[in-house]
Amino acid sequence: MQVLRSALALAILALLLGGSVTGGAAWWYHEVSRPPAHPLAAPVTITVSPGMNPRQIGGILRTAGVIRSAFLFRLLVGFYGVAHRLQPGSFQFTGRETPEEAIAALLVGKAETVRVTVPEGLTQAEIALILEANQVVPAASFTAAINDRALLSAVFHDWGEVPNGEGLAFPETYQFNRDSRAEEVARTMLEFTRLVVDRVASGSLPQGLTRYQACVLASVVEREARRDAERPLVASVFLNRLSRGMRLESCATVQYALPEQKDRLTYDDLKVESPFNTYLRAGLPPTPIANFGKASLAAVASPSVSDFLYFVSDDAGGHRFSRTLAEHERSRRQFFRDRRQRKLHETRKPR
Structure with a gap:
């Protein structure tokens, strides 16, 4: 086979060199083909x-x-x-x-392939940086691809309006070629999201939510709850507030609206003008605020049955849930007392 290929290569070389292979040309081919x-x-x-x-x-x-x-x-x-x-x-x-x-x-x-893990609770900008750091695709190219309206319409063709791809790059460990095409990477992630949503939230959703709205609420649950066991309760609080016409008042949506994340929001932060500020705007944010995991989506699809309307951090990774504003205020005061105690304890630790 190698002899045949060499003969064929010499024949084509002869054509390019004017019809015959001279001794010099044959010698050249012999040298450079090794x-x-x-x-x-x-x-x-x-x-x-x-x-x-x-x-x-x-x-x-x-x-x-x-x-x-x-x-x-x-x-x-x-x-x-x-x-x-x-x-x-x-x-x-x-x-x-x-x-x-x-x-x-x-x-x-x-x-050459690379395994890339995309965690839950990230914005598309943060995911783009992970992909770029792993030499999968430039961040700007991925951002443009995942927000391409034609691609979004193709993947979510029966979802109605999907403004952009924020929150729709599903958290998972992917295997990509280095220097992949941005559209292929974006399509892989979007189609994975579509697959999970179709499996987890395919039936009738609470309060008539569409599948895209379920994704939006799941992203808020993802950013608010740290413990999977609490996600159905957190989802129930937001759904209860929506059913009563109350604003969500989610700190996570305010964080998304701000130019950069803060360890602690101020009262002025809660007044920031943005369609994502659910302290000022009624209803759901216009798009997801981060990507969400299966647990958060399942919590929205099957929330806990509760009459809770409020929750606040317990300063230990969980939350205290309340039915009334008075209960909520007591929980908030307890949170600040616990935090002061913790900080006081930490300052007294020997170094």
Whole structure:
């Protein structure tokens, strides 16, 4: 087979050189079709970006010392008619490959992959930075792709209006090629969200919520509750408030509206003008405020049955739930007392 391929390559070389293969041309082909004379000291990783042509790829391989001739690389790619099949991605070479072996590696697409974990409770901007840090896709490209209206309409075609992709990149551990196409990465995450929502929230939802509205509320639950066991109760509080025409008054939505996160909100922060400030605006925020996990979505789909209307942190990772404003105020005062006690205890610890 190798003899046949060499003969074919020589034939095409003859055509390019004017109809015959001279002794010099044959010698040239014999030299440049072999692996480099001096193998690389260590394997080298070559990155082929989407849209690169054989001339560019051959130049990269030649510069890196993987092949002897970029011209022969282009010649062979054209002769075999595989230019359109060269795969983007990151490829490792030892410098012992022939040009044909290098082409074969690029055809098979043994691209370098990376496992990327996307946690719950992140904005799309934070997810974009994770993807960029892992060399999957530039942050700006991912942000543009996940907010593409055509892509959102294709994935969520029966959901009605989906303004943008915020909160719809599902938390999971993904495996991507390095230097992936932004649209493929965004589509993978959006379709995963669609799959989970269809499984967890496919039936009739509380108070006639649409699936997109369930995602919006699930994102608020995600940001407010730390313990999975409390999420159904937190969801019930928000649903109870919605049913009574009360504002959600979620601190998490205010944090999203602010230019940067704060450890503690001030009363002035609660007055920030934003459609996401649920201390001022009635109803749900216009979009999710973060991505959400299955537990938060399940909590919205099947909330606890309660008459709670308020909750406040217990300064221990959980919450105290209240039915009346008076109970809530007592819980708030208890929270501040507990926090002062904790800080006092911490300052007295020996160092």
